[in-house]
Amino acid sequence: xxxxxxxxxxxxxxxxxxxxxxxxxxxxxxxxxxxxxxxxxxxxxxxxxxxxxxxxxxxxxxxxxxxxxxxxxxxxxxxxxxxxxxxxxxxxxxxxxxxxxxxxxxxxxxxxxxx
Numbered sequence: 001x002x003x004x005x006x007x008x009x010x011x012x013x014x015x016x017x018x019x020x021x022x023x024x025x026x027x028x029x030x031x032x033x034x035x036x037x038x039x040x041x042x043x044x045x046x047x048x049x050x051x052x053x054x055x056x057x058x059x060x061x062x063x064x065x066x067x068x069x070x071x072x073x074x075x076x077x078x079x080x081x082x083x084x085x086x087x088x089x090x091x092x093x094x095x096x097x098x099x100x101x102x103x104x105x106x107x108x109x110x111x112x113x114x115x
Contacts, residue, residue: 001032019051023058030061037065056085060092067099075103 008025011018026044030037037045042065049058063078065071079100086092 001028004028005032017051019048019055019058022048023052023055026058026061037061037068041065054085056082056090056092059085060096063096063099067103070106072103072106076100079103 005025005028008021008028011021012025015021022044026041026048029041029044033041042062045058045061045065048055049062052058059078060082063075063082066074066078079096083093083096083100086096
């Protein structure tokens with residue numbers, strides 16, 4: 001992941017609006033963090049989502065981050081957007097449906113406490 005991150009960083013220095021490089025660097029950061037989506041990666045995916053409006057990957061990572069951080073309202077908005085961007089025959093449809101179902105009915109332990 002470090003070599004890939006260096007290559008994507010170099011591409012972004014040449015062209016800060018390079019959506020594929022933003023996505024690639026974000027993915028490299030997630031891989032180096034064992035699947036955790038850091039604030040830096042989140043910013044990269046946000047930028048890539050704007051620059052690559054038909055690519056499901058940046059929005060998928062934004063939705064994963066919302067779910068990881070238990071931001072269920074955000075997750076409920078993002079997972080349907082991922083679904084819209086996926087090709088009809090994409091095998092990730094099942095995962096997206098499961099993640100959306102979790103966001104709609106989060107585990108009780110993950111619900112915000114009300115005092």
